[in-house]
């Protein structure tokens with residue numbers, strides 16, 4: 040490997056080291072200097088978690104070979120302020136609650152610092168533009184932009200430093216701006232996520248993944264990989280000592296593929312080696328023979344008789360079917376003046392938390408197998424792992440590291456088992472950090488759904504019956520599918536009081552990437568269908584969309600179709616708030632003239648364009664690109 | 666993951682040319698390196714090991730720019746952010762700030778070079794249409810015995826197809842030269858999948874020079890990318906507009922023409938729709954930049970109905 044002599048100044052201190060010249064500046068900062076406030080969210084220049092200053096210019100350190108930074112002055116998040124002190128930008132982030140999971144925050148603070156150094160008087164629009172290379176998945180950006188504007192005004196002396204001080208909480212935390220306790224560690228980059236942690240004598244894990252959607256594993260030959268210098272162990276399903284299988288409801292997923300693979304990206308074997316490069320090279324030395332099997336990618340087809348069976352225990356490929364019946368839909372449809380039937384479809388969605396999956400496992404002095412990871416469900420994982428590795432529960436420990444965004448996507452125990460097995464086999468700490476690509480290809484997604492919606496209504500808008508049929512792609516393993524189907528069924532008809540309903544939600548196995556938990560847990564898919572359907576019905580009946588909702592809404596004391604009594608229902612207030620703040624132009628959806636009056640008013644956002652910085656400098660206003 | 670046996674950072678052009686000539690097969694010459702690192706990842710090239718990487722960003726002769734005799738000579742190490750921040754470049758290349766602001770983000774623009782963007786020869790490269798519109802030329806250096814020889818090619822002859830250029834083995838791009846467009850109004854239009862950091866689906870650029878009253882087009886330059894294998898200069902539309910009185914009707918009329926040029930194999934219908942609006946928008950934005958905006962025709966919403 041290329042040997043390169045580096046001399047640089049990092050956060051005011053001289054650094055002189057020999058290293059590989061192709062190493063990314065990011066790797067050098069994190070691995071050689073242990074400055075882990077600089078994160079790797081994507082490794083491809085897309086996310087900005089790796090932003091650092093090189094000779095005063097902010098760059099993405101994942102895109103810079105370290106040799107380029109030779110002789111340069113580097114400033115990382117750790118170098119912005121002295122120990123125990125925060126800069127105005129960092130304090131403003133703390134003040135507004137701009138850090139949630141915090142994974143994007145060091146990069147955001149760096150980008151905000153750069154923007155204000157480049158133009159201390161930048162307008163709000165220009166600040167947004169200058170922060171355009173940094174992604175946050177938690178905050179929706181509002182609090183971040185708010186913070187940067189406060190910092191700008193404090194730095195310029197337009198407002199006093201008291202703007203950075205906490206606001207009094209009064210006698211209630213509710214409705215008051217309360218600062219987060221964990222914000223200082225996030226805005227300063229000091230918080231260590233699992234991928235930032237190291238242990239003495241630690242090994243690095245990489246995972247071999249299936250290129251096939253459905254195949255039988257004929258054989259796995261790991262001997263060549265195992266013989267490589269620097270490789271400490273290779274593990275496969277054969278290394279599982281106990282009862283293999285995990286999942287949130289049904290334990291249908293092995294730690295690594297056992298006998299067959301069921302989706303592209305499924306882990307087959309894992310290597311633990313002295314460094315990541317060696318582990319990656321070892322993956323190419325593992326030889327797997329497959330016999331491809333017919334694969335199925337559409338849940339409707341998967342339910343047809345004769346379709347390839349994905350799990351032996353479920354010959355119909357159904358993970359879970361939740362039926363709910365209330366009243367008499369036949370009667371309800373017979374009473375209707377209008378029956379509207381439509382099909383709605385939602386897609387698979389990736390959580391894209393900024394922190395890719397990562398973890399460290401080790402076996403401690405008392406033989407306790409310990410896994411540190413951003414798991415959203417450590418107690419459940421602990422119980423499952425104990426069975427899988429055949430240990431009593433007191434010999435299994437899970438430590439939850441800070442979660443750099445989860446959104447449901449870190450509820451499944453997809454890699455913690457591999458780490459535990461490798462730590463048990465080598466008696467050394469083992470760390471695995473997913474790449475962004477690996478995270479996208481192999482981890483659970485939001486359930487795609489196809490919903491057939493049939494609704495009967497009276498001419499005055501009153502709903503007489505709903506038939507709701509949802510088929511959802513659960514992918515190759517059960518994960519949270521059962522829970523998602525339950526939630527979708529419970530919330531299927533929205534907050535509306537309907538006498539006659541027939542609901543079926545069906546989660547189905549396919550050879551797609553498994554679907555799992557994701558914000559709203561099935562409600563979003565159902566709501567998309569219900570609310571779209573109501574708009575269509577409003578148009579057919581010549582009713583205002585707000586009106587049709589008011590006619591049917593649940594009120595205080597209503598019973599849901601699963602017989603839950605609702606003490607108070609705030610839907611009316613919500614509708615009124617939405618109507619007022621949007622400046623809604625009353626009427627049926629198709630009753631407007633050529634120009635809508637409720638567009639472009641206060642509180643609505645202009646179409647997106649770039650070039651705010653030119654407007655400031657030239658006074659010219661660029662035409663908006665619609 | 667990208668690894669290599671040798672990472673070189675030559676200081677002079679001669680040194681760089683010698684290294685490049687002697688580099689083992691499969692070696693790569695890099696400038697900003699902002700494309701090669703994401704390329705060597707899963708889903709694209711996967712893990713890549715190169716015998717040598719020759720990084721030209723410290724080569725003194727490739728730094729900086731010069732304005733002389735109505736031409737601007739941009740050293741190959743000029744990065745996109747300079748087009749936004751350098752007043753002289755902004756004056757002489759008025760479409761480039763708009764091109765740059767749509768190119769990647771402030772951070773990547775500190776590293777990514779215009780020359781590197783052109784030599785990658787992506788059909789949708791943001792940097793190529795503006796250079797095409799400004800009668801750009803590419804300056805290429807090579808070793809001839811002990812001395813450095815230079816040849817120059819028009820950018821349309823240099824970029825030959827997706828990923829294909831006229832670059833010969835052992836050659837290094839030393840500069841991009843273009844007309845000085847001082848006094849012109851400039852614009853750049855782009856659609857991609859998000860605002861920052863994406864490569865264009867379609868992009869277009871315009872440069873306009875009007876008479877002092879802003880009534881007549883003295884000169885116009887138009888180029889478009891992302892509609893076929895290589896970016897195109899729209900010379901016949903330029904001819905139809907040059908020396909004409911500016912009117913919305915005329916601009917709308919000529920903008921009907923480019924969709925027919927769309928030859929891309931993917932999303933062809935979409936690109937056709939975009940292109941029509943784009944050429945019009947590019948001309949109108951350039952007029953606004955020149956200080957002579959044409960009055961808006963109809964409210965936007967009505968146009969969409």
Ligand code: FES
Nearest residue numbers: 081082086087101
């Ligand atoms: S931009 Fe560097 S890690 Fe995402």
Ligand code: FES
Nearest residue numbers: 140141175176177
């Ligand atoms: S706080 Fe920004 S990604 Fe979580």
